[in-house]
Amino acid sequence: MRRRDFVKAGALTAGVTMLDGCTGDEEVFITQQVRPGEGLPGETIWKPGVCRQCAAACGIQVRVVDGNAIKIEGNEAHPVGRGGVCALGHSLLQELYNPDRILQPQQLSGARGQGSFQPASWDDALAAAQAAIASASGAGISIVASGGAGLDGALWRRFASALGAPAPTFLEAPEAEVERRAAQLALGVDDYPHFDIPNAELVLSIGAPFLDRWRSPVHYINAYAEMRRGRETRRGRLIHAEARMSLTAANADVWLPVRPGTEGTLARALAGHLLENGDVSASARQRYEQLFPTVPPTLEEAATECDLRMDRLEEVAGELASAENALVIGGGSAAGHTNGLYNVTAALGLNVLLDNLGQPAGVHSPTRVGLGQGLAAAGSTPAVTLAERLRGGDVEVLVVANADPVHSLPAGFGVQDAMANVGTVIVLGSFLDDTAVHADVLLPISTELERFEAAEPGTTAGAPVVGLVEPVVDAEGESRHPGDIVIELANALGATVAGQFPWDDFEELAEETVEAEIARLPGGAAAEDAGDYFDEALERGGIFGQAATATPPGPSGAGPQPSGGRFDGAPNEFPFVLLPFESVRNGTGRGANRPWMQEMPDPLSTVMWNCWVEITPADAEELGIHDTDLLRVTSPQGTVELHAVVDPAARPGVVSIPLGHGHTQYGRYAEGRGANVLDLVGAELVDGTAAPAWAATRVSIERLGEGELVRFGRSYEEMGHGEVIPVGWAPHEPLVQIKTERSV
Amino acid sequence: MTRWGMVIDTDRCTGCGACVVACHAENNIQTVGEEEAGRGRAMHWIRIERYYEGEFPDIKVRFQPVMCQQCGHAPCEPVCPVYATYHTPEGLNAMVYARCIGTRYCANNCPYTVRFFNWFSPEFPQPLERQLNPSVSVRSAGIMEKCTFCVQRIHDAQDVAKDEEREVRDGEVRTACSQSCPAEAIVFGDLDDPDSRVSELGERARAMHLLEELSTEPSVIYLRGGR
Ligand code: SF4
Numbered sequence: 001m002r003r004r005d006f007v008k009a010g011a012l013t014a015g016v017t018m019l020d021g022c023t024g025d026e027e028v029f030i031t032q033q034v035r036p037g038e039g040l041p042g043e044t045i046w047k048p049g050v051c052r053q054c055a056a057a058c059g060i061q062v063r064v065v066d067g068n069a070i071k072i073e074g075n076e077a078h079p080v081g082r083g084g085v086c087a088l089g090h091s092l093l094q095e096l097y098n099p100d101r102i103l104q105p106q107q108l109s110g111a112r113g114q115g116s117f118q119p120a121s122w123d124d125a126l127a128a129a130q131a132a133i134a135s136a137s138g139a140g141i142s143i144v145a146s147g148g149a150g151l152d153g154a155l156w157r158r159f160a161s162a163l164g165a166p167a168p169t170f171l172e173a174p175e176a177e178v179e180r181r182a183a184q185l186a187l188g189v190d191d192y193p194h195f196d197i198p199n200a201e202l203v204l205s206i207g208a209p210f211l212d213r214w215r216s217p218v219h220y221i222n223a224y225a226e227m228r229r230g231r232e233t234r235r236g237r238l239i240h241a242e243a244r245m246s247l248t249a250a251n252a253d254v255w256l257p258v259r260p261g262t263e264g265t266l267a268r269a270l271a272g273h274l275l276e277n278g279d280v281s282a283s284a285r286q287r288y289e290q291l292f293p294t295v296p297p298t299l300e301e302a303a304t305e306c307d308l309r310m311d312r313l314e315e316v317a318g319e320l321a322s323a324e325n326a327l328v329i330g331g332g333s334a335a336g337h338t339n340g341l342y343n344v345t346a347a348l349g350l351n352v353l354l355d356n357l358g359q360p361a362g363v364h365s366p367t368r369v370g371l372g373q374g375l376a377a378a379g380s381t382p383a384v385t386l387a388e389r390l391r392g393g394d395v396e397v398l399v400v401a402n403a404d405p406v407h408s409l410p411a412g413f414g415v416q417d418a419m420a421n422v423g424t425v426i427v428l429g430s431f432l433d434d435t436a437v438h439a440d441v442l443l444p445i446s447t448e449l450e451r452f453e454a455a456e457p458g459t460t461a462g463a464p465v466v467g468l469v470e471p472v473v474d475a476e477g478e479s480r481h482p483g484d485i486v487i488e489l490a491n492a493l494g495a496t497v498a499g500q501f502p503w504d505d506f507e508e509l510a511e512e513t514v515e516a517e518i519a520r521l522p523g524g525a526a527a528e529d530a531g532d533y534f535d536e537a538l539e540r541g542g543i544f545g546q547a548a549t550a551t552p553p554g555p556s557g558a559g560p561q562p563s564g565g566r567f568d569g570a571p572n573e574f575p576f577v578l579l580p581f582e583s584v585r586n587g588t589g590r591g592a593n594r595p596w597m598q599e600m601p602d603p604l605s606t607v608m609w610n611c612w613v614e615i616t617p618a619d620a621e622e623l624g625i626h627d628t629d630l631l632r633v634t635s636p637q638g639t640v641e642l643h644a645v646v647d648p649a650a651r652p653g654v655v656s657i658p659l660g661h662g663h664t665q666y667g668r669y670a671e672g673r674g675a676n677v678l679d680l681v682g683a684e685l686v687d688g689t690a691a692p693a694w695a696a697t698r699v700s701i702e703r704l705g706e707g708e709l710v711r712f713g714r715s716y717e718e719m720g721h722g723e724v725i726p727v728g729w730a731p732h733e734p735l736v737q738i739k740t741e742r743s744v
Numbered sequence: 745m746t747r748w749g750m751v752i753d754t755d756r757c758t759g760c761g762a763c764v765v766a767c768h769a770e771n772n773i774q775t776v777g778e779e780e781a782g783r784g785r786a787m788h789w790i791r792i793e794r795y796y797e798g799e800f801p802d803i804k805v806r807f808q809p810v811m812c813q814q815c816g817h818a819p820c821e822p823v824c825p826v827y828a829t830y831h832t833p834e835g836l837n838a839m840v841y842a843r844c845i846g847t848r849y850c851a852n853n854c855p856y857t858v859r860f861f862n863w864f865s866p867e868f869p870q871p872l873e874r875q876l877n878p879s880v881s882v883r884s885a886g887i888m889e890k891c892t893f894c895v896q897r898i899h900d901a902q903d904v905a906k907d908e909e910r911e912v913r914d915g916e917v918r919t920a921c922s923q924s925c926p927a928e929a930i931v932f933g934d935l936d937d938p939d940s941r942v943s944e945l946g947e948r949a950r951a952m953h954l955l956e957e958l959s960t961e962p963s964v965i966y967l968r969g970g971r
């Protein structure tokens with residue numbers, strides 16, 4: 001018996017003893033009838049949890065009544081979310097209680113890919129999975145999982161290496177690899193750094209949509225709000241350069257609608273201005289010139305190349321040069337062009353000139369715990385390599401865990417068609433999604449609210465964190481912990497493999513790992529008893545270290561050669577640049593199967609229940625397009641049909657489409673709604689990396705006819721040009737916008 | 745006497761919409777589906793208003809979360825023939841669902857368009873209904889509804905305070921939108937307590953009311969953005 005089971009049993013025994021004592025208090029009597037920690041009938045119990053809906057892994061508190069999870073709030077003690085939760089995080093409850101959730105193992109009946117399955121017992125389903133793995137060669141096994149950080153990533157790595165298989169593919173945000181590499185080049189750090197945004201006077205973001213979704217929405221929104229109004233005396237300013245009017249651009253004081261693919265030029269020209277006019281120390285200059293030895297472009301040159309107004313550019317350059325403490329954050333679509341590595345390196349490199357490395361209001365080295373790093377060697381297989389193996393018919397067994405590669409990788413990778421080449425597809429998931437429909441065996445997994453979690457967020461929060469929590473509610477149906485499934489599979493695969501997985505379940509693995517690595521964990525060296533340390537972490541919702549402020553070493557060599565972005569498709573045939581983006585409505589697609597997220601209006605377009613393409617009024621007029629019209633969008637890769645949103649803030653020559661729609665499967669709320677913008681994206685990679693260049697496509701647009709698009713507000717056309725456009729739930733006179741000031 | 749109020753700092757708000765979903769989760773608000781939403785029947789007790797100003801490239805966007813303003817002089821109250829909407833002593837503009845006969849006069853008279861009518865009884869396909877908040881009644885067809893300032897949370901805090909023989913502390917009641925907000929843009933509290941956070945923030949020079957000229961005396965105060 002594990003120590004904590006013993007403690008649990010002890011709690012029960014103590015209850016019985018009290019009952020024997022017969023206090024006469026009926027509440028005490030009722031207490032005996034419920035399991036420890038479950039609460040009285042109708043009583044609210046708050047339990048710490050962790051949200052895994054995106055890689056940010058925010059700490060949460062869950063309201064549980066009668067064994068049901070009712071409401072999610074943020075865990076104020078958790079360094080990432082600090083008490084906030086994003087829209088997608090709330091909707092986790094509708095994943096847990098989703099009417100289309102798969103709660104029993106399934107085995108294929110009929111032709112693969114048709115979606116016909118029959119329920120199976122766990123024994124049979126596991127035996128089928130195990131038999132397929134056992135008969136495959138190690139090199140013929142591929143594993144795809146979501147996020148590779150933390151203990152679950154380590155467990156998959158260990159499983160792959162025990163089988164002699166290539167390292168797993170972790171489906172993280174495609175730009176993450178580019179941003180990480182850029183941080184390495186510009187700042188000498190091994191992951192994306194932490195920015196002290198709350199203390200900055202000026203934040204310049206080049207492409208990074210940090211108030212949309214991106215790396216860690218709750219963390220960044222909180223940091224931004226503190227920068228704005230956390231100080232009585234000073235309101236921090238935000239300048240954002242991105243071709244699309246995103247939420248981040250909407251909140252900026254100055255928006256630079258830079259021509260896509262020229263973000264690096266913008267950053268370099270700003271650097272040139274700083275070198276000439278700023279207060280740059282000799283050492284900062286020397287370090288920067290090591291990174292970029294060539295002469296930077298002038299502001300005039302940049303204004304032309306980036307298609308920005310000169311006066312605006314001068315204003316921004318001047319502000320950057322004179323700001324008391326400024327920082328520059330880079331990534332997002334700037335990282336999604338073919339020259340993404342150059343763009344982001346040039347953006348982050350500005351911090352070297354601003355001399356803010358390791359300074360308050362500056363950029364700090366990433367911190368992480370890396371729980372279980374001893375379990376397996378680091379490393380992963382890029383998605384593009386996996387796609388090649390799939391297309392080449394090299395994959396005998398594909399194991400997919402909590403991921404939907406068919407929907408979330410660019411169509412140019414050809415994963416959808418290549419699924420037919422795979423011998424056996426084993427899916428660990430909760431829904432029949434675009435990937436699971438190709439499964440031979442479908443193993444239902446528990447959500448993060450039903451399982452023991454050891455979740456590690458990205459490095460953005462600046463503090464070492466592991467979200468460590470017990471299950472908040474009982475697992476629905478027959479769903480099981482994905483980690484437990486790995487351990488069970490390993491145990492059935494012969495002594496050599498089984499010997500490397502000596503744990504009963506994931507929880508035991510977590511407890512042992514914490515004990516083994518305690519000396520290097522935050523507060524661990526001082527802990528007297530590893531068991532107490534573990535229990536306290538569970539009560540708190542994790543292991544939370546202090547914010548670390550290590551100084552990034554800075555560049556150690558030359559960065560990428562300056563280059564412009566290349567776009568798939570000739571401009572005369574495909575006149576528009578396509579910018580896919582993540583809407584707060586459903587992230588990269590996960591939220592699409594929840595009614596709350598479908599009916600939540602997108603904050604900018606106010607569209608509900610559908611997907612859209614944003615086009616500027618001038619371009620729309622030229623093509624005879626009106627708001628809500630049905631359009632055909634064509635790229636060299638493919639075609640989708642979508643409705644127009646005529647957007648007064650769109651950049652001419654650029655069209656934007658939100659990610660995460662157009663699921664061919666994924667339940668009643670998601671299936672067949674809108675189109676998947678990745679159907680338009682080819683196989684282009686970001687130069688110098690293995691990351692897909694998802695913002696490097698040109699498209700043409702054709703009007704098919706009138707259409708309908710459900711909105712919570714009114715459109716640009718309904719209100720007329722130049723007018724203030726309010727959002728209301730029904731036709732109504734616009735609210736008078738700026739109201740009289742109060743007399744106080 | 746307590747007078748519940750709210751301060752929303754539009755300079756902190758990014759328009760992320762977390763409050764919108766938080767409100768649905770807390771208050772058992774139904775989703776109506778694409779077709780009915782297309783008829784203007786989607787129900788969002790709190791919405792994010794979005795304004796564009798100017799022309800590209802000098803275009804600006806502003807966001808403003810709007811919910812029932814819990815008016816001191818509420819235009820919705822006197823028009824209800826059955827007193828289903830009334831004013832509580834603590835300044836809430838309350839709905840008695842059981843009295844509502846669905847005339848929708850109140851919605852017509854609300855200048856902020858924050859009242860929503862249940863055209864249908866809600867459906868929560870199994871097992872979605874397991875998430876429903878047991879502290880909030882589910883409204884059926886024919887009933888008008890709107891933001892309550894999360895009155896169930898106010899009552900909970902008052903119960904706890906009473907058990908502990910003390911007053912409700914400042915910051916103890918947080919509405920669902922306020923608690924969720926990653927930007928901490930929404931602050932809730934007692935406007936009659938001069939030391940409360942809402943009173944302090946409400947005195948700032950940036951403070952304003954929506955449609956102040958209508959003299960509705962809203963309990964929601966906005967802090968203007970610095971743009
Ligand atoms: S930011 Fe990500 S982890 Fe945090 S609450 Fe939102 S979805 Fe969950």
Ligand code: SF4
Binds near residue numbers: 792
């Ligand atoms: S949660 Fe906060 S930041 Fe987000 S839209 Fe609501 S008020 Fe604004």
